[in-house]
Ligand SMILES: Nc1ncnc2c1ncn2[C@@H]1O[C@H](COP(=O)(O)OP(=O)(O)OP(=O)(O)O)[C@@H](O)[C@H]1O
């Protein structure tokens with residue numbers, strides 16, 4: 001699935017790094033605990049989260065992720081977007097809640113399994 | 117600093133390697149993880165394999181966040197050799213009373229305000245061990261902690 005399709009399925013807005021929105025991603029995960037993302041996630045390119053702080057972006061960068069989706073209309077600050085821009089990570093904002101957003105992407109073909 | 121640690125660090129500094137030093141601010145959670153992001157960029161520029169970079173940077177990131185949330189900040193050093201990457205994290209925080217217990221998955225003393233920031237699951241130290249080839253913890257109560265991690269290239 002392309003990053004741009006994630007934005008359109010979630011009726012969301014791409015807030016930064018729109019230039020990579022044509023890139024394909026194959027798997028995603030959802031969590032508000034960065035500890036769990038660091039410990040349990042493998043090769044997933046998209047992180048959905050309701051947590052908004054700079055560590056979300058830094059965690060995504062450590063994990064070589066390409067896209068962060070903030071759910072429940074949480075708006076990242078300019079500072080967070082600047083960090084994401086520097087890291088080349090696309091940021092999407094959506095009004096849907098975590099459960100719905102994950103379900104919609106899964107139904108759209110973006111599973112939790114990398115490279116399958 | 118716990119006894120015996122100084123010597124180890126001096127040896128690292130004497131070596132034929134590229135070294136970098138970062139101050140990790142313990143008073144400001146907003147900047148926590150910045151040093152690891154910089155290290156990841158340095159390692160990418162040098163051109164190490166992506167998996168090696170990922171392992172070293174995740175391990176350092178966990179350790180850097182720990183220094184901020186548990187120890188009031190500290191110093192992070194990076195030593196780059198041809199065949200290995202060494203990260204040394206030094207703090208003057210409270211020390212770790214029981215290292216074996218702290219290494220257990222799920223053990224955490226982090227308060228609720230840290231969990232609200234997305235950390236404090238008790239997964240950091242085991243994750244650091246998992247992603248590195250060698251991890252050494254020197255700690256003394258009331259004095260501080262020095263964690264040395266090696267990732268072979
Ligand atoms: N640098 C340190 N100084 C003092 N205590 C530490 C330090 N690093 C870790 N600890 C202690 O060891 C415990 C376990 O650390 P670990 O990184 O595994 O979990 P955590 O930081 O609590 O949560 P997580 O890493 O999952 O966000 C911590 O809760 C803390 O009590």
Ligand SMILES: [Mg+2]
Nearest residue numbers: 178182240241
């Ligand atoms: Mg930790």
